[in-house]
Every structure is written in C-alpha cells, then in structure tokens.
Amino acid sequence: MHSVAPGLTLPVIGLSQEVITCDEAAASKGIPIENELKTLILTTSQGLQALHVRGDKHASFRKVKKFLRVEQAFMASKDDLRQMGLLPGMVCPILEPVWNLRHLIDAKVLELEFVSTNNGTRSQYFVFPPHILLTADNVSIGEFDV
Numbered sequence: 001m002h003s004v005a006p007g008l009t010l011p012v013i014g015l016s017q018e019v020i021t022c023d024e025a026a027a028s029k030g031i032p033i034e035n036e037l038k039t040l041i042l043t044t045s046q047g048l049q050a051l052h053v054r055g056d057k058h059a060s061f062r063k064v065k066k067f068l069r070v071e072q073a074f075m076a077s078k079d080d081l082r083q084m085g086l087l088p089g090m091v092c093p094i095l096e097p098v099w100n101l102r103h104l105i106d107a108k109v110l111e112l113e114f115v116s117t118n119n120g121t122r123s124q125y126f127v128f129p130p131h132i133l134l135t136a137d138n139v140s141i142g143e144f145d146v
Contacts, residue, residue, distance in 0.1 A: 003135055007094035007119060010126045018122035020089030022055035029116060029125065032056075037115040037130070039093040041076040041086070041101070044068055048076060050091075050098050052133060053106045057145035064104060067142045092120040094132065102138040106145050109133070 019025040026036040036055030041048055046068055053059050064073040081087060084097045091098060094117070109115065109130050116127045133139065 005095050005099040006132045012119050012124050015123050037117040039091050042073050043076045044073045045070045050101045051104045053145045060146045063144050089122050095120050103136045105141050107141050
C-alpha cells in the first residue's frame with residue numbers, strides 16, 4: 001500500500017512567470033538556492049529512482065551507483081519522463097507518479113528548515129519541511145551530492 005502523496009494536501013503558491021531550473025525557481029521565489037529541492041529521475045538496473053539534492057548542489061552518479069551497488073545510474077531520458085507525464089522543470093517529488101518511486105535523499109536536504117519545489121507545473125510550487133519526504137514508502141538517505 002502506498003502512502004498518500006503529500007502534495008495533495010499542501011497549499012499551492014503561484015509564480016509570476018514560468019521557471020525550469022533551480023536557479024530560476026529560487027530567484028523567482030526569493031529564497032536561497034539551497035532551499036530549492038532538486039529532484040532528478042534516474043534510470044538504474046533497480047528501476048527508476050527519484051534522487052533529491054539541494055538546489056545549490058550537483059548530483060553524484062558515482063555515489064548513487066556505489067550506494068545502490070549497481071553499475072549504471074543515469075538521468076532518465078526525456079522520453080522516459082514523457083511516458084511518466086513529466087517534463088524537465090515539472091518533476092514534483094510529492095505528487096504521483098514520482099511519489100511512488102524509490103527516493104534517494106541526500107542527507108543535507110534533511111538539515112534544511114524548509115524546501116520548495118514545483119507542483120508538477122512550471123508556474124506553481126510547494127513549500128514544506130523536508131522530513132515529509134521520509135513518509136514515502138521506499139526511502140534511502142545517503143550522501144549523493146558532489
């Protein structure tokens with residue numbers, strides 16, 4: 001049984017323009033870039049995974065591969081995202097379909113007071129305490145940034 005996606009109960013906040021990147025989103029919201037949650041969908045031999053790092057960090061695929069004990073871990077293709085109903089800049093970790101993936105959370109994310117991410121659009125977003133990510137059914141915490 002899957003837990004209910006938290007994004008279904010959080011208030012949605014609007015932006016004055018569309019944004020795609022973490023830098024654009026943080027600037028538009030007037031928040032520090034580290035509080036912008038960067039969620040990447042990865043393809044691995046263990047299936048699709050949602051990787052979460054702070055907006056001011058870069059993901060380390062080497063660390064992901066070592067943690068998962070797999071030989072391959074790479075960004076899902078735009079076609080893979082499209083098949084999930086997603087586009088770059090519209091990957092929301094607290095809504096379906098991402099909510100039911102395995103979540104790999106960089107420990108530095110959990111140190112933040114709050115994070116912000118899109119609501120599956122490029123013009124609206126959520127703000128929430130990062131520990132909400134821990135309520136997903138399949139969560140692992142590690143060091144996944146560069």
